[in-house]
Amino acid sequence: MIGRVHSIGRSFYELLRRPLARAFESKQNPLNQLGALTIFFCWIVLVSGIWLLIFFRTSVSAAFESVEYLTHEQWYLGGVMRSLHRYASDALIITILLHVIKEFIFNRYRLNRWFNWVTGIPLVWMIFALGITGYWLVWDQLAQYVAISTAELLDALPIFTDSMAGNFMSDELLSNRFFTLMAFIHLIGLPIFLVFGIWLHVFRLNGPRINPPRRLMAGALLCMLLLSVIYPAISHDKANLAMAPQALRFDWFYLHVYPLIQRWSPGWVWILLVGISVVLTIAPWAPPAKKTTVAVVDLDNCNGCKRCADDCPFGAIEMIPRTDGTNYTHQASVTDDLCISCGICVGACPTATPFRSKSALVPGIDLPNRSAASIRQDIVDQAETPSDDPRVMIFGCRDDRQTEIVRKAGGNVVTVRCMAHLQPSYLDFVLSRGHADGVMLLGCENGNCDYRLGADWTEARIARVRDPWLRKRTDTTKIAMGWLAPWANIANPVKRVGAFRDALRVTEGDT
Amino acid sequence: MRLFGEIAAWATFAVVVGVLSVWPRYEMMDSGAAILTLTFSHAAQRVGECRTLTQEDLNELPPNMRRPSDCPRERNPVHIELRSSGSVIYQDLLTPSGVWSDGKVNIYKRIVIPAGPHELFIGMNDSGGDSGFDFETRARVDLQPGRNLVIRFDELSSGFVIR
Numbered sequence: 001m002i003g004r005v006h007s008i009g010r011s012f013y014e015l016l017r018r019p020l021a022r023a024f025e026s027k028q029n030p031l032n033q034l035g036a037l038t039i040f041f042c043w044i045v046l047v048s049g050i051w052l053l054i055f056f057r058t059s060v061s062a063a064f065e066s067v068e069y070l071t072h073e074q075w076y077l078g079g080v081m082r083s084l085h086r087y088a089s090d091a092l093i094i095t096i097l098l099h100v101i102k103e104f105i106f107n108r109y110r111l112n113r114w115f116n117w118v119t120g121i122p123l124v125w126m127i128f129a130l131g132i133t134g135y136w137l138v139w140d141q142l143a144q145y146v147a148i149s150t151a152e153l154l155d156a157l158p159i160f161t162d163s164m165a166g167n168f169m170s171d172e173l174l175s176n177r178f179f180t181l182m183a184f185i186h187l188i189g190l191p192i193f194l195v196f197g198i199w200l201h202v203f204r205l206n207g208p209r210i211n212p213p214r215r216l217m218a219g220a221l222l223c224m225l226l227l228s229v230i231y232p233a234i235s236h237d238k239a240n241l242a243m244a245p246q247a248l249r250f251d252w253f254y255l256h257v258y259p260l261i262q263r264w265s266p267g268w269v270w271i272l273l274v275g276i277s278v279v280l281t282i283a284p285w286a287p288p289a290k291k292t293t294v295a296v297v298d299l300d301n302c303n304g305c306k307r308c309a310d311d312c313p314f315g316a317i318e319m320i321p322r323t324d325g326t327n328y329t330h331q332a333s334v335t336d337d338l339c340i341s342c343g344i345c346v347g348a349c350p351t352a353t354p355f356r357s358k359s360a361l362v363p364g365i366d367l368p369n370r371s372a373a374s375i376r377q378d379i380v381d382q383a384e385t386p387s388d389d390p391r392v393m394i395f396g397c398r399d400d401r402q403t404e405i406v407r408k409a410g411g412n413v414v415t416v417r418c419m420a421h422l423q424p425s426y427l428d429f430v431l432s433r434g435h436a437d438g439v440m441l442l443g444c445e446n447g448n449c450d451y452r453l454g455a456d457w458t459e460a461r462i463a464r465v466r467d468p469w470l471r472k473r474t475d476t477t478k479i480a481m482g483w484l485a486p487w488a489n490i491a492n493p494v495k496r497v498g499a500f501r502d503a504l505r506v507t508e509g510d511t
Numbered sequence: 512m513r514l515f516g517e518i519a520a521w522a523t524f525a526v527v528v529g530v531l532s533v534w535p536r537y538e539m540m541d542s543g544a545a546i547l548t549l550t551f552s553h554a555a556q557r558v559g560e561c562r563t564l565t566q567e568d569l570n571e572l573p574p575n576m577r578r579p580s581d582c583p584r585e586r587n588p589v590h591i592e593l594r595s596s597g598s599v600i601y602q603d604l605l606t607p608s609g610v611w612s613d614g615k616v617n618i619y620k621r622i623v624i625p626a627g628p629h630e631l632f633i634g635m636n637d638s639g640g641d642s643g644f645d646f647e648t649r650a651r652v653d654l655q656p657g658r659n660l661v662i663r664f665d666e667l668s669s670g671f672v673i674r
C-alpha cells in the first residue's frame with residue numbers, strides 16, 4: 001500500500017526532477033540539496049534579520065514606523081534586507097516541503113532514519129511560529145489579522161483562562177508587554193530552539209550536507225536579491241483595531257491555515273494540525289520496515305584501522321578497545337539499530353580485497369547476505385558469460401531500475417548494495433585479471449543515493465583521494481561512472497553502456 | 512546552455528515565491544460588512560444566598576475554618592443577548608469556568624453584520640431564572656464598512672461599553 005503511494009509520488013517528482021536535471025548537474029541540483037538549501041535560506045534570514053533588528057522598535061506605537069523607515073527611507077539597504085528576510089523565509093517553506101516529500105517518496109524515513117524524520121517535525125512547528133510572530137511584529141493590518149486570529153487559536157486551548165483575543169480590541173488597551181513578548185519569541189527564543197533543533201536533526205548522520213555547493217548558494221542568493229530589488233516587500237496600512245481589515249495581501253506560505261480559523265473553528269484547526277503531526281510522527285512505523293541483516297565484524301581480520309567507521313553514512317560503527325587480546329588497540333563494532341546494510345563499510349575495509357585466496361575472502365567487516373566473496377564469485381561467473389567485444393562488466397546498485405534494464409538487455413551485471421559497497425580493488429581485479437575490458441558503475445547520482453554517501457566515496461576512492469584508493473596501475477579510462485537518478489525513467493542506460501563500449505574500442509585501437 | 516537553464520529555474524522559483532507571498536488576496540469579509548466583537552469576562556452572581564452561621568454550626572467546625580457566613584461557590588450561567596433593530600443577532604447561555612462552576616465566564620465572539628445604522632441592544636442575565644436582564648444597554652450606531660465595534664462589560668460601572 002505505502003509502496004504504491006511512494007511510487008505515485010515518485011512519478012510526480014519526476015515531472016520536477018527532469019527539467020531541473022537538464023539545468024543543473026546532479027551535485028548542483030537543488031533537489032539533491034534540499035536540506036542544505038533550507039539551512040542556507042535560514043542563514044539569509046538570520047543575517048537580514050540582524051539588520052532589521054538594529055532599526056526595529058519593539059513597542060506597539062513605534063514598531064510600524066520603524067519598519068516603514070527601513071522600507072522606504074532606507075530602501076537601498078533596509079528595504080532590501082526586509083525583502084530578503086521575507087522572501088528567504090518563504091523560499092525555505094518550499095525547500096522544506098520538497099525535502100519532506102522527497103525523503104518520503106524515496107522511503108528514506110524508516111529504519112535508522114526515523115530519528116531524522118521525527119526530529120524534523122518540531123522544526124516545522126518552529127518555522128511556522130517564527131513566520132507568524134514575524135508578521136505580527138510589523139503591526140500593520142496583516143499583523144492585526146494575524147494577531148487576532150492567532151489569539152483566537154490559542155484561546156481554543158484550555159491553557160489561558162482569560163481570552164487572549166480580547167487584548168486586541170482597542171489600541172489603548174493593547175499592552176506593550178504582550179508585544180515585547182512576541183518580539184522576544186521571534187528574535188531570541190525560537191531562533192535558539194531552531195538552531196538546536198537543526199543540530200539534533202542531523203547530528204547522527206556522518207557528514208551531513210549543511211552547506212550547498214558554492215554555485216548553488218550563489219544562485220539562491222542572487223535569486224532572492226533580485227526578487228527583493230524588483231519586487232520589494234511592503235506593509236499594509238498601520239494596524240487600527242477599530243477597523244477590521246478586509247482584503248489582505250496574504251502570505252500563503254505561512255498563513256495558509258488562517259482562513260480556516262474563521263471558516264471552520266479554532267478547535268478544528270488544532271485537530272488538523274496536531275493530526276497531521278501525529279500521522280507524520282508514526283509514519284516511520286506504519287508499517288514497520290523490514291530489517292535486513294546488519295554488517296558483521298570478523299575480529300580475526302579487523303586491524304582496527306577505523307576506515308569503516310569513517311565511511312559509514314549513518315555513524316553505525318564505533319571503534320571500541322580491543323577485546324581479543326591481540327596487539328591492535330581498537331576494533332570495529334556495529335550498532336545494529338543504526339545499520340541499514342549498505343555495505344559501504346565493506347567497501348572501505350582494506351581487507352575486503354578479491355585478490356585474497358578464495359577460501360580466505362573474509363574481510364574485517366562484511367554483509368552476511370551479500371558477502372565480499374559472493375561478489376567476487378559473481379564477477380568470475382559474469383566473466384565466463386559471453387558478451388560483445390570489448391567486454392564491459394557492469395556494477396549496479398541493488399533495487400535500481402536502471403540495473404534491471406541493462407541486465408535484461410544482456411549486459412554482464414553484478415549487483416552490489418551501493419556503489420561504495422565495492423572496494424576499489426575489485427575494479428583492479430576485474431581489469432588486471434582480464435575478467436572484462438572495461439568497468440561501468442551504474443550508481444545513484446550524488447545527493448540522491450539511498451545511502452547518502454555512495455557516490456561521494458566511490459568518486460573519491462577512484463580519484464585516489466580517499467582511502468582505500470584505487471591502485472595506481474589501474475587505468476581509469478577503463479572505468480566509467482554512469483551516475484543515474486534512482487528510479488528515474490531516463491536516457492536508456494543501455495545506450496550509455498554502448499557508448500562506453502565504443503570509447504573503449506577507440507582507446508584499444510590507439511594502442 | 513546550462514547557465515540558461517539555471518537562470519530559468521531560479522527565475523521560476525522567484526516568481527513562485529514572489530507571487531504566493533502576496534497573492535491571491537484574502538477577502539476577510541464582504542466589503543459592505545462590519546464586525547461586532549463581544550468580549551469580556553464576568554463573574555456571575557452566586558447560585559444561592561449566603562447563610563449566616565449559628566453558634567452551633569461554628570462549634571462543629573474546626574477553629575481554623577470558622578467564618579461568619581457560608582456561601583455556595585457555584586455561580587449562575589450567564590445569558591447574553593444581542594439585538595439589532597429588534598431582531599436577535601446573537602444569544603448564548605454560558606456556563607462559568609472552573610470545576611465548581613465558580614469562575615468567570617469568558618466571552619469572545621465576532622459577529623459580522625451589514626454596515627450602516629443599527630439600533631443595538633445588549634442584555635445580560637447573571638442571576639438565573641427568567642427575571643429579565645440584570646444589565647442592559649442600548650445604543651444607536653452608524654457603522655462604516657469594515658468597522659470593528661467592540662462591546663465590553665465594565666465591572667466598575669456595571670454596564671456595557673460600546674465603542
Ligand code: HEM
Nearest residue numbers: 035036038039100103108109113116117120121123208209
Ligand atoms: C528546518 C527544517 C529542516 C532542515 C533545515 C533540514 C535539514 C536537513 C539536512 C541538512 C539533512 C542532511 C541531509 C544529508 O546530508 O543527507 C536532513 C536529513 C533528513 N531530513 Fe531534514 N531538515 C528539515 C526538516 C525536515 C522535516 C520536516 C523532515 C520530515 C518530517 C525531515 C526529514 C529528514 C530525513 C528523513 C533526513 C535523513 C535523510 C537521509 O538520511 O537521506 N527534515 N535534513
Ligand code: SF4
Nearest residue numbers: 312339340342343345
Ligand atoms: S552496512 Fe552501511 S550502515 Fe551498516 S555499518 Fe556498514 S556502512 Fe554503516
Ligand code: SF4
Nearest residue numbers: 302305306308349364
Ligand atoms: S575497515 Fe576493516 S579493518 Fe578497518 S576497522 Fe573497519 S573492519 Fe576493521
